[in-house]
Amino acid sequence: AKKQSIPMGKVLNQMRSEWHLLAIGVCGAAIAGAVFPCFALIFARVIALLISPDMSPPGPMSGTNLYSFLFVVIGICAFIGFSSQVISFEVAGERYTKRLRSDIFRAFMRQEIGFFDHDDNSLGALTSRLAIDSKNVNELVTKTWGDITQIIVTAITGLSIAFSQTWALTLVILCMTPFIAFATGYESKIHRGFEDKTKKANEQSGEVAGEAIKEIRTVTALNKQNFFETKYHRATDHPHKLAQRKAYMSSIGYALQQGITLYTNAVAFYAGIRFMANGMIDFQQMFTCMMAIMLTAQGVGRASVFTSTLSKAKYSAIAAFDILEREPEIDPDLEGIEPAHSQINGDIAFENITFRYPARPDTSIFNGEFNLHGKSGQTIALVGPSGCGKSTTIGMLQRWYDPISGTVRLDDNNVKNYSLNNLRSHMALVGQEPILFDMTIGENISFGVDESIQVTQEQIEDACRASNIHKFIVGLPQGYDTRVGDKGSQLSGGQKQRIAIARALIRKPRVLLLDEATSALDSESEKLVQAAIDNILEEGGRTTITIAHRLSTIQNADLICVVKNGRVIEQGTHWELLKLSGVYSDLVYQQSLNAH
Structure with missing residues (x-):
């Protein structure tokens, strides 16, 4: 050296x-x-x-x-x-x-x-x-x-x-x-x-x-x-x-x-x-x-x-x-296009994607054959075996990672053309493990909005009503001023997840990303969180990409994509895919057997 x-x-x-x-x-x-x-x-x-x-x-x-x-x-x-x-x-x-x-x-x-x-x-x-x-x-x-x-x-x-x-x-x-x-x-x-x-x-x-x-x-x-x-x-x-x-x-x-x-x-x-x-x-x-x-x-x-x-x-x-002096490979300070919120439709596209994680350069996730197109306002569900790259798509859409080759687009623009802050301001993510900060409940929810934007208490409460958590919060002695503890340690998993959903909704995202948002919850909490998600999906007005471990939760999706071996092998609605009697049909059948 x-x-x-x-x-x-x-x-x-x-x-x-x-x-x-x-x-x-x-x-x-x-x-x-x-x-x-x-x-x-x-x-x-x-x-x-x-x-x-x-x-x-x-x-x-x-x-x-x-x-x-x-x-x-x-x-x-x-x-x-x-x-x-x-x-x-x-x-x-x-x-x-x-x-x-x-x-x-x-x-x-x-x-x-x-x-x-x-x-x-x-x-x-x-x-x-x-x-x-x-x-x-x-x-x-x-x-x-x-x-x-x-x-x-x-x-x-x-x-x-x-x-x-x-x-x-x-x-x-x-x-x-x-x-x-x-x-x-x-x-x-x-x-x-x-x-x-x-x-x-x-x-x-x-x-x-x-x-x-x-x-x-x-x-x-x-x-x-x-x-x-x-x-x-x-x-x-x-x-x-x-x-x-x-x-x-x-x-x-x-x-x-x-x-x-x-x-x-x-x-x-x-x-x-x-x-x-x-x-x-x-x-x-x-x-x-x-x-x-x-x-x-x-x-x-x-x-x-x-x-x-x-x-x-x-x-x-x-x-x-x-x-x-290290220059990040994805620089948050680089200038790019900055369309207003109202100018974003929410069309998304993945074209001929090749990708490997930087820390695992010998393991290919996508080999140039991954293609996916979603229209504005659609609910797009991704299903497939563990490790097939479902969550990777969310990471690339938010530019946590860039593909080695191929193009990820938002509204016909390569996501690389956007300034990073602007790109992410049009999206909101609810992950499998909700992360809350050691603040009050109200502060955690308003934390989802840029500091330059004034958030009213009414907006916070509206987001909480939409995520089925408002009644619980107002029942607390300190209400929205209740501190959640380190990583939300004072709350249950379901409560944390619904607060995380409220934090996502208050951003008014054009693209909502749900990465197995109910997979880590008990059955009772899962029902409450899933009900909140269903309300959001029925409300419409945004493009939603959802990754779910329970296929019953995505039956109403506008487009279901089955990902396997680095590419989309089946896509369509729930009933269209069942008629194919392919991989998706087998997954539904296996889960129905497990449920019984």
């Missing part, structure tokens, strides 16, 4: 509104970086003064008075530098992180449905990416940039002081630098090598946790808590082992680094004493040089500490910009 570098330029470009804070932070870090080498210079002078004290009283700005004053100045500079660095980078980082999270979430919302079908883009992986990646990029801003600035300034200042005192001893000490650099580089390489593996392993464990918590009712109903606990434990076992291996291997680099540093001190003392013995330098020069380099080395040594942070930030920034 091609190695990628940190997209630093992209991060900086996105942080243009925080450049002034970054500038203050860099200046603060530069001041903080110069503090310790300057401290080394003053401290060495103080030690020299103690060894060879001047017994005459010091002047106001000389001797101990001068050095005490300089220590105060260094302390003030340290306060200004460190506070400026931390405050500026933290504020800039938090502002950017908030924007980045919003941008990543917006990018998720722009992606086509096929994007979410891939295992890499599961709920757990995406939520983990949203939380962890933005946090790691935050640390790139708040920690890494300040540390790098500090280290550079510390190195320049410290080496300048050391060379100004004794170039010979400084060069001797610097000869040990390659060994220290090797140890630091080794440790850094270990961190980089494990970071991507650890990130992916943590995402996998997040998927397991997300799945269990999301479906907690099913988990508890099946008494599978222990199963998921074991599964999660196994999922966390891999990152745990990776972390252990990383600890063992990186500890070698850290130990080498510390050991070589101490060995460098020994070499420096030996060389310094020899230079003093030869009269090349005095004690103050030797001590100043060594103090400057030692404190510089401590500052530079912090590079190994933020190596892990930098490595995490690299992979997180790359992942973040991958999603931010």
